[in-house]
Amino acid sequence: EEAGLSPQAEWLLAEGADSAHMSRSIPIEKALDDALVALYQNGERLRPEQGYPVRLLLPGWEGNMSVKWLRRIKATEEPTHTKDETSKYTDLLPDGRALQFTFEMGVKSVITKPSSTMKLPRTGFYEISGIAWSGAGRIRRVEVSADGGATWAEAALTGEERPKALVRFRLPWEWTGREAVLQSRATDEKGQVQPARKAWLAQYSVNPYHNNSIVSWSVGADGSVKNVYV
Structure with a gap:
């Protein structure tokens, strides 16, 4: 309202001042919902690696959308189709086509302990722990498997579910x-379930973006832990 946004504006272009000029098109609905222009983090000014002096923050959306070192925001009638949303950050499909504008983070979880490079020193009881999140809302359930997904047990969630x-x-x-x-396998409040890696690959083919599939850690007979694909 203070900027005098044009009624024809349907998108915003957010452009970074980094050497790559990271730029993303943002629907105006998201910008007017919960988008933030951030100058501080945890009570102190943003650090250089976090986008000092100012960055964009889009809750629930993938990190590449929250442009750091923000230099300008421009209102547009259509998406700008920058290099960062055409040649990059798209979802390649098995038939050769690609999905553009994947914004929301998929439901995901990952076990952080035990995890890669750790080693269990002896047999006995351990606590499997990790983190889960979803761009669609709250996490409602996380299940854990110790046999590669053959059986699952529900884990306890700690802290406030925001x-x-x-x-x-x-x-x-x-x-x-x-x-x-x-x-680990997470489910969010919309009923979305974290997919197995094979199911994710069958849907999106091989690409480095938007991968919310299940992460697997192999525990060897000697207690060593490493990442494996299941």
Whole structure:
């Protein structure tokens, strides 16, 4: 309202001052909903690596949309189709086509302990723990598997379950010394379930973007932990 936004404006172009001029088109509905222009983080000015002196923050949307080192915001009638939303950050489909403008973060979880490069020193009881999130809202459930997805047990969620925010989960587990494959699977308040890697690949083909599939950690007989694809 203070800027005098044109009634014809349907999109915003956010442009960064970095050497690559990172630029993204943002629907006006999102900008008027919960978008923030941030100067501070945790009570102090933004740090250089966080986008000092000012950055955009779009809750629930993928990080590449929250343009750092923000230099300008321009109202437009259509998306700008910058290089960062045509040649990059698109979803390649198995038939060769690509989806453009994937904004919302998919529901995802990841086990952070135990995880890669860690080693279980002995057999016995351990706590499997990690984080989960969804751009669509709150996390309602996280399940954990120690046998590569054959069986699942519901983990306990800790802390307040806030929309578009991280939540921690934990589950006690007894390691008997046998090889195991640890996985976590999250479900959000809209009923969206974190997909298995094979299901995600069947839908989106191979690309480095927007991957919210299940992460797997292999525990060897010697207690070593490493990432594996299941």
